[in-house]
Amino acid sequence: MNTKVNLAGVELKNPVMTASGTFGSGMEYSEFVDLNRLGAVVTKGVANVPWEGNPVPRVAETYGGMLNAIGLQNPGIDTFVKRDLPFLEKYDTKVIVNVCGRTLEDYLDVVERLGDEKVDMLEINISCPNVKEGGIAFGQNEKSVEHITKEIKKKAKQPVIMKLSPNVTDITVMAKAAEAGGADVISLINTLTGMKIDIERQTFALANKTGGMSGPAVKPVALRMVYQAANAVKIPVIGMGGISTAEDAIEFILAGATAVSVGTANFYNPNATVDIINGIEDYMERHGINDIKEIIGKVK
Numbered sequence: 001m002n003t004k005v006n007l008a009g010v011e012l013k014n015p016v017m018t019a020s021g022t023f024g025s026g027m028e029y030s031e032f033v034d035l036n037r038l039g040a041v042v043t044k045g046v047a048n049v050p051w052e053g054n055p056v057p058r059v060a061e062t063y064g065g066m067l068n069a070i071g072l073q074n075p076g077i078d079t080f081v082k083r084d085l086p087f088l089e090k091y092d093t094k095v096i097v098n099v100c101g102r103t104l105e106d107y108l109d110v111v112e113r114l115g116d117e118k119v120d121m122l123e124i125n126i127s128c129p130n131v132k133e134g135g136i137a138f139g140q141n142e143k144s145v146e147h148i149t150k151e152i153k154k155k156a157k158q159p160v161i162m163k164l165s166p167n168v169t170d171i172t173v174m175a176k177a178a179e180a181g182g183a184d185v186i187s188l189i190n191t192l193t194g195m196k197i198d199i200e201r202q203t204f205a206l207a208n209k210t211g212g213m214s215g216p217a218v219k220p221v222a223l224r225m226v227y228q229a230a231n232a233v234k235i236p237v238i239g240m241g242g243i244s245t246a247e248d249a250i251e252f253i254l255a256g257a258t259a260v261s262v263g264t265a266n267f268y269n270p271n272a273t274v275d276i277i278n279g280i281e282d283y284m285e286r287h288g289i290n291d292i293k294e295i296i297g298k299v300k
Helices: 077-089 104-113 142-155 171-180 216-230 246-255 272-286
Strands: 005-007 010-012 016-018 040-042 059-062 065-068 094-099 121-125 160-163 185-188 192-195 210-214 237-240 259-262
Touching: 016 272, 059 210, 065 216, 077 094, 077 104, 094 104, 104 142, 121 142, 142 160, 142 171, 171 185, 171 216, 185 216, 210 216, 216 237, 216 246, 237 246, 246 259, 246 272, 259 272
Parallel strands: 016 040, 016 259, 040 094, 094 121, 121 160, 160 185, 185 237, 237 259
Antiparallel strands: 005 010, 059 065, 065 210, 192 210
């Protein structure tokens, strides 16, 4: 039985990876999860300088999911290269670094710094607010998506994954823009913008007022967008959004995802990724599927 998948020349032993921001760099989870089992570890967003993130409270539970307004808090590229990459090198898994920034220059700075590091792929978080464009996310304008992709591709030594925002009118336009800019892979969806109000305190549950909604409640929206994107472009798609079981992951694969990322589920089941890998193998056995590639995009 072959569970290997290929993302722009990078071979993963199976299609299951972690979603950025839900797994740190794997250190906290390594006590519970055998990182060697994973197709890839996707790190938390890394910026060119340390980011403090948003004021607290910045996480709130909602029906079927959660809201977060962490604000991409991270220790910056220097600490990441010194501390996190050497830790990940010890494991037999692919390493995908998620990159965030407030300006195009911020992104390019990190991409160049990672050029000679032992990193397999870069995932570019274009849901960051573009400070030079009045705070609108890089990923909410197709010209901006194509431009940032093109500029990053000029500097990147590793294959580039563009992580798309679902907070747009037509996801296929953004997917095509990333492909036109030279993206090797696209991943989606990032979180949906949501809000919660604490009626007893009569104020916002999050200090930031709004946050990114993730978890099982977003899955049908994510699945629809992954299906649309996979049928709009020729490059591989990584699907994510509310995946918490093997059944969820298989739905995304049938819809056209070459690989999947597991995020919110890690918070309530640290072993979610490994459970999903085992469940995919069981499914393949049950259905007589010899190679997982047989079912990628099978549902049209």
